[in-house]
Amino acid sequence: MAETINEVKFSDAGMAEIQRYISHYPEGRQKSAILPIMHVAQAEFGGWLSPQAMDKIAEILNIQPIEVYEVATFYTMFNLKPVGKHVLEVCRTGPCCLRGADQVIDMLKEKLNIEEGETTADGMFTLKPVECLASCGTGPMLQVREKFYENIDTEEKLDQFLETMRNTEVETPYHQAQ
Numbered sequence: 685m686a687e688t689i690n691e692v693k694f695s696d697a698g699m700a701e702i703q704r705y706i707s708h709y710p711e712g713r714q715k716s717a718i719l720p721i722m723h724v725a726q727a728e729f730g731g732w733l734s735p736q737a738m739d740k741i742a743e744i745l746n747i748q749p750i751e752v753y754e755v756a757t758f759y760t761m762f763n764l765k766p767v768g769k770h771v772l773e774v775c776r777t778g779p780c781c782l783r784g785a786d787q788v789i790d791m792l793k794e795k796l797n798i799e800e801g802e803t804t805a806d807g808m809f810t811l812k813p814v815e816c817l818a819s820c821g822t823g824p825m826l827q828v829r830e831k832f833y834e835n836i837d838t839e840e841k842l843d844q845f846l847e848t849m850r851n852t853e854v855e856t857p858y859h860q861a862q
């Protein structure tokens with residue numbers, strides 16, 4: 685990862701996407717593009733936002749770095765330290781817990797040999813319990829990038845899910861944007 689803000693470089697495709705988001709807003713209102721730009725940065729820089737990457741976003745939007753840090757620390761979808769290939773965001777809010785979310789988290793800890801917030805030794809998975817993902821009727825559930833995996837209510841389903849993820853390549857979401 686880059687050591688200084690000057691070493692933080694977006695790809696040409698990433699910069700084009702950033703400019704496209706900024707163009708959606710009137711002059712002086714570029715800050716409104718902060719969320720999609722943070723997603724571009726996270727996708728470009730290995731799935732997490734370093735302080736230098738956030739400083740770069742602030743520079744691009746002509747805002748104070750603290751304004752980026754505030755957003756990054758509010759939303760759990762942004763990672764503030766290096767993560768694995770797949771970040772398993774497991775909902776642990778009430779309705780999902782009633783349907784076994786705690787057991788899913790415990791099984792993941794045991795199967796992956798990690799604690800919450802940690803990444804497996806092979807760099808494949810990061811375990812990240814989060815609050816409600818608005819799929820309460822299909823819990824226990826988890827999210828990996830933009831995709832929901834629902835009704836993970838047996839160990840067999842969890843094993844199938846992990847096997848699927850091990851064979852899933854990561855796509856860069858913003859390249860699919862219209």
Ligand code: FES
Pocket residue numbers: 775776777778779780781815816817818819820821823825
């Ligand atoms: S409680 Fe789990 S998605 Fe809402």
